Structure formats: C-alpha cells, structure tokens
Amino acid sequence: EAGVTQFPSHSVIEKGQTVTLRCDPISGHDNLYWYRRVMGKEIKFLLHFVKESKQDESGMPNNRFLAERTGGTYSTLKVQPAELEDSGVYFCASSQGLAGSITGELFFGEGSRLTVL
Amino acid sequence: AQSVTQLGSHVSVSEGALVLLRCNYSSSVPPYLFWYVQYPNQGLQLLLKYTSAATLVKGINGFEAEFKKSETSFHLTKPSAHMSDAAEYFCAVSDRGYGGSQGNLIFGKGTKLSVKP
Numbered sequence: 001e002a003g004v005t006q007f008p009s010h011s012v013i014e015k016g017q018t019v020t021l022r023c024d025p026i027s028g029h030d031n032l033y034w035y036r037r038v039m040g041k042e043i044k045f046l047l048h049f050v051k052e053s054k055q056d057e058s059g060m061p062n063n064r065f066l067a068e069r070t071g072g073t074y075s076t077l078k079v080q081p082a083e084l085e086d087s088g089v090y091f092c093a094s095s096q097g098l099a100g101s102i103t104g105e106l107f108f109g110e111g112s113r114l115t116v117l
Numbered sequence: 118a119q120s121v122t123q124l125g126s127h128v129s130v131s132e133g134a135l136v137l138l139r140c141n142y143s144s145s146v147p148p149y150l151f152w153y154v155q156y157p158n159q160g161l162q163l164l165l166k167y168t169s170a171a172t173l174v175k176g177i178n179g180f181e182a183e184f185k186k187s188e189t190s191f192h193l194t195k196p197s198a199h200m201s202d203a204a205e206y207f208c209a210v211s212d213r214g215y216g217g218s219q220g221n222l223i224f225g226k227g228t229k230l231s232v233k234p
Contacts (some may be wrong), residue, residue, distance in 0.1 A: 004160065006187075040126075043161075043207065043224040056221065058168055091160070100211020101221050106222070108153075108160035 002026070006092050006109035014117050015054060018080040021112045025074070025094030032075050032105065033099060038088040046090075048099070049075060061086075082116045089113050118208045119144045124223035131185040131233045133179065136180075136195040138228050140208030151209040151222065152182055161207060167191060178202070205234045 005024045013019050025032045034046040046065070047057040051072035060067070064083070069075040079086050089111040097104035124139040142148060152164040165176025172184040178201075182193045191208060206229075209222040 035224075040226070042121075042226050045221050045223075048221065093161075105163050105166075106153075106161070108155075108162065110158065110160045 004092055004107050004109035006090075006112045007110055008040060009110065010113045010115070011022075011078045012115045012117065013082055015084055016081045018078065019082055019093050021079075021092075021114070023075045023077070023092030023109060025092070026107055029094035029096055029107070030072070031098060031104075032094045033093045033095075034068060034075070034077055035091040035093065036088050037091065037111075043091065046077075064103050079114070082114075084116050087114055087116045119148065119223045121208050121210050121223055121225035123206075123208050125228050126226060127229045127231070129231040129233060130198045132200055133162050133169045133197050136193070136198045136202065136230065138193040138206050138208075138230065140182075140191045140193065140225060141189050142191060142208070142210045144210055149211045150182075150184060151211070152176065152180070152191075152193050153207045153209060153224075154204050155207070155227075164193070198230075198232045200232050200234065203230055205229045218233070 005036050007022045011019050030051050032049040035043050037043045045059040048055045048067040052069050059102045091111045093106040093108045095104050099106050120143045122141045130219045150167040153161040154164045155161045165174045167174050167184045175181045182191050205227045207227045208225040211222050
C-alpha cells in the first residue's frame, strides 16, 4: 500500500514567487492535514480537510496561503507571493480517524522543504 | 490550551544504554498523548499513544512511555539503545475533541537522539 507522498521534496524560490506543494494521501483516508515546521521550532498545524471540505484552517498564517483538496483526493498548498518567513518543511498527513482521537493515527509524508531566498 | 515541552533538543547515549526522552504537557482536559519518530529522510511515524487506558504504554521497537498525571509527564524510555534508534522524536498532545475542537495534535519541538557505538 502506498504511503503519503509529497511533491516536490525540495523547492528553492525567490521572495515574491509562487510555489505549489502537492500531497497524495493514503487511499481511503478522509482526513488530510497540513503542518509546517520552521527550523528549530515545533511542528505547527496549518489546516485540516475532511474529504474535500476544510474542517479547520485556524493555523493558516495569512491569506498568502491557499489550500485545496480536489474531489477529496490529493491536496495542494499554494503560497503566493512567498516571503522569507515561509521557509520551512511542510508536512502532509492523512488518517482514517481524527488526528488526536482514540482511533486517529497520522501517517506522514516525507515533507516538502521550502527555501525562500 | 494545550502545549508540550520536550526537555533537551539533543540527547546522546551509548549503544546499550538507557534512553530517556522527556515530555511534559499542559492540558485543561484529560489529554491523549503521542510519541512520533522521524528517521532520516522519512516521514514521521507513530511510536505509541496514551488514550486513558493503561498508564504504561508499549510501542514499537522496544519503546515505552508512562503517563504520570501528577507530574504532567509522558517520558519515553527504552532500556537498551540501538544504533538504529538514532532519529528525531516528537511528543504530541491532543484535547481529543473536547469542547467542539477537532482533536488536533500539538507537537513539541522534538528531540534528536544520537547513539554512539
């Protein structure tokens, strides 16, 4: 069974440019999460999809970030325009149950490292 | 609000020695607690979780953690370290969906474990 896959693994862009990160969750997982880790800091929640609907986007930093989940399958996270402070590793995770629930186990991708110069 | 503190961003032990990674949490409701591990060039994977059953939880690869409510701790231990245990370990807390929340995970900053031959 394929795990969670993320693309690209590493992206280097200049300030002001646009980047789109993609996540393919495990088939059948309705819950999809995006997290971000800035170097040396905690892994922070960005948003949560249940199927194609945004369940919670309270962690999105600002309106430069746009996440979508087409048809409840793969998800994209677009940063436009990128700023220096957006640099970090963006993790996608999927689960059958809710992340913090008794049945929830998050399966993570390897992450997409974003470097904004 | 929930929070997690991991003492020590970097822990080094000798092969065969005891591994102790510390985690203290703050939660206004009975929490669920998790340990995730990230091996080099891989995504995070669940090591073990506490969901209010037994306070001593056994996980994969010989790791275990004990929930101590009086100390608000959930330290991770392994009696004998192996070279393959070298990784970064993350403690996480969830409010498990109380008060209408989504039961999202709040992560600590992570602890990198090095194992010396």
